[in-house]
Amino acid sequence: MDCCAPSNNTEEVRTNCPSCNNKGKSVELITLKSLLKASALETIVPDTSYFFCPNPSCSTVYFSETHLQIFTEDNMKVPVYQKNPNMDVPVCYCFDWTRERLIQAAHDKQQPADQIKAHIKAGRCGCEVNNPQGACCLGNVTTFIRSFNKD
Ligand SMILES: [Zn+2]
Structure with a gap:
């Protein structure tokens, strides 16, 4: 056309x-x-x-x-991050970072966002088949980490 x-x-x-x-x-x-x-x-x-x-x-x-x-x-x-507030719901679906695991990682002084970024850079993510939003989770991950780091 x-x-x-x-x-x-x-x-x-x-x-x-x-x-x-x-x-x-x-x-x-x-x-x-x-x-x-x-x-x-x-x-x-x-x-x-x-x-x-x-x-x-x-x-x-x-x-x-x-x-x-x-x-x-x-x-x-799968549960949908935007619709489901439970702690065992993934924020990053490809690499299975649930809310719970992100909070734990932050307590352990890890940098989950950097790990996820490295996997994305290496071409390992498959957001279009794993994440209900069909797009990269990284924005959700950084927003979520910022939200609990504040308090
Ligand atoms: Zn609606």
Whole structure:
């Protein structure tokens, strides 16, 4: 398709979460394919765009651009960091850094963010198939570490 051609497509792509109206982040289909339970996976429409809702106070994890589909944490194989405050939930999914483990590492004067960065640099991370947000966890890790280092 010519990118400069005027679009006749009047169907609106809705990137805001149908549940909370916050802006969703586009995710690749491979992320849903990797992390949805079979019963939810059986309902996805592969030529539809899906979005991730990062809002912690909203239970919707993924929604389709048509707003016809919503997936919640119950539909996921893994707990979702943004939606689940438990200590055993991963912040970094690829290298299994849970909230608990990050706090422990900080007490032990380790630098988990540096370890994770080194793995990323070495090309070892697979956020698109491990992390429900479908993108790198590093921002979440540094924000989380900063949040408990403060108090
Ligand atoms: Zn939402």
